[in-house]
Amino acid sequence: MELEYGPEYELFRSEVRQFLVENWTKPVADGAIVEAASFRRQATAKGYLYRGVPQRYGGSEQPADPLKARVIREEFTRARAPREIEGPGVSMLVPTLLAVGEDWQKDRFVAKTLAGEYAWCQGYSEPHAGSDLAALRTRGEIVDGTWRISGQKVWTTLAHRAQFMFALVRTEPDAPKHLGISYLLIDMNQPGVTVRPLRQMSGGREFNEVFLDDARTPADWIVGARGAGWQVSRTTLRHERDLVGGAGATEDAFRKLVELARDARCDGRPALESEDVRQALARIEGYVLAQRFTSYRQMSLELAGQDAGLSGLLNKLNGTEIGHSMANLAQELIGSYGLLTPAPKGERGPEKWIGQIMGSLGVAIAGGASNIQRNIIAERGLGLPREGGAQS
Numbered sequence: 001m002e003l004e005y006g007p008e009y010e011l012f013r014s015e016v017r018q019f020l021v022e023n024w025t026k027p028v029a030d031g032a033i034v035e036a037a038s039f040r041r042q043a044t045a046k047g048y049l050y051r052g053v054p055q056r057y058g059g060s061e062q063p064a065d066p067l068k069a070r071v072i073r074e075e076f077t078r079a080r081a082p083r084e085i086e087g088p089g090v091s092m093l094v095p096t097l098l099a100v101g102e103d104w105q106k107d108r109f110v111a112k113t114l115a116g117e118y119a120w121c122q123g124y125s126e127p128h129a130g131s132d133l134a135a136l137r138t139r140g141e142i143v144d145g146t147w148r149i150s151g152q153k154v155w156t157t158l159a160h161r162a163q164f165m166f167a168l169v170r171t172e173p174d175a176p177k178h179l180g181i182s183y184l185l186i187d188m189n190q191p192g193v194t195v196r197p198l199r200q201m202s203g204g205r206e207f208n209e210v211f212l213d214d215a216r217t218p219a220d221w222i223v224g225a226r227g228a229g230w231q232v233s234r235t236t237l238r239h240e241r242d243l244v245g246g247a248g249a250t251e252d253a254f255r256k257l258v259e260l261a262r263d264a265r266c267d268g269r270p271a272l273e274s275e276d277v278r279q280a281l282a283r284i285e286g287y288v289l290a291q292r293f294t295s296y297r298q299m300s301l302e303l304a305g306q307d308a309g310l311s312g313l314l315n316k317l318n319g320t321e322i323g324h325s326m327a328n329l330a331q332e333l334i335g336s337y338g339l340l341t342p343a344p345k346g347e348r349g350p351e352k353w354i355g356q357i358m359g360s361l362g363v364a365i366a367g368g369a370s371n372i373q374r375n376i377i378a379e380r381g382l383g384l385p386r387e388g389g390a391q392s
């Protein structure tokens with residue numbers, strides 16, 4: 001197995017590094033957003049960000065090159081420089097619009113979403129439709145040339161900050177359940193939309209219930225055809241799984257866990273000197289490395305133009321499982337600090353782990369719960385018989 005990047009990519013790495021040295025200075029509190037925005041514009045002009053997005057929509061339109069993409073991710077992470085804006089608008093809606101949207105929809109939404117001017121939320125889950133998403137009941141019908149939408153969404157991340165929602169809505173009530181759904185774009189700032197925050201056990205408020213009560217949206221704010229929303233949403237979810245499954249993020253978290261073990265005390269000594277802690281860390285590191293090499297395999301297949309198959313799903317599943325093991329060990333290491341909820345703001349000690357420990361439970365559910373991933377891997381990867389009922 002060849003694990004070197006080769007001279008061409010090492011040269012590219014030096015270019016990226018040089019660009020970062022010249023253009024990225026760490027932001028100070030208030031200037032952070034402005035500085036990040038102008039830095040992102042420069043990085044996009046150099047071809048480092050939004051590589052798959054055409055220039056006319058605000059991207060850098062680079063030929064697909066997973067090795068370059070990896071070098072960029074490594075160098076930006078090392079320099080702690082901002083990469084693409086995070087959130088479902090950039091990571092989920094934009095790729096979906098580019099794949100199946102109308103030209104006017106791309107013109108209207110993509111560039112402003114990449115620039116952070118438009119924030120989106122994902123309106124899929126409902127009180128009775130999570131893993132079995134196709135059971136969703138929110139209804140939409142055309143009345144006087146406009147969609148009117150009524151129903152309820154739940155667990156809608158950052159809906160309270162979003163200008164728009166991309167939502168799955170039942171528009172063909174007589175069709176079989178997967179064929180009766182449309183993918184609609186909805187303006188959140190209107191009388192028919194009510195956002196109610198859900199308070200988390202960590203004390204945070206990132207999720208919401210969203211009530212749609214005769215909400216309106218123009219007839220052409222539909223992505224794909226009427227009734228094709230299920231297929232359209234599959235494009236979006238694939239991107240979400242890839243997003244959650246990054247091996248780099250797992251390695252980063254593991255490095256921080258080792259730092260925590262170095263700082264934390266166990267029987268009056270650094271926890272890292274404890275035999276039990278060392279064994280637990282070594283066990284986790286085995287999985288971290290396995291995920292890294294699986295991601296190399298995925299990348300090699302993509303470079304060879306082959307389908308990486310279920311490795312995106314495996315990545316997501318492994319990443320969340322490892323994250324959970326790391327969180328459990330972190331919880332043991334921080335001891336009674338773990339009882340502090342909500343986590344004290346701005347703390348730099350062990351308390352900063354509290355949010356991550358609790359968050360690791362959510363990541364195993366968001367974007368397709370781990371059990372559902374296992375079902376899909378078993379059925380499509382191992383060829384086991386299909387389970388009735390739940391959908392992925």
Ligand SMILES: Cc1cc2nc3c(=O)[nH]c(=O)nc-3n(C[C@H](O)[C@H](O)[C@H](O)COP(=O)(O)OP(=O)(O)OC[C@H]3O[C@@H](n4cnc5c(N)ncnc54)[C@H](O)[C@@H]3O)c2cc1C
Pocket residue numbers: 121122123124125126127129130131132154155156157158361362363365366367368369370371372375387389390391
């Ligand atoms: C951090 C976070 C962010 C989220 N953000 C959003 C968002 O922005 N927008 C949005 O629309 N939704 C969001 N969700 C919701 C998420 O998509 C759902 O929680 C998820 O699909 C699971 O649905 P559910 O909560 O209804 O659980 P259920 O589907 O009721 O599942 C409960 C448990 O049963 C298991 N289970 C269910 N069916 C099966 C089966 N057939 N076989 C084996 N086990 C099964 C599941 O694995 C799970 O452990 C978010 C969730 C989390 C945790």
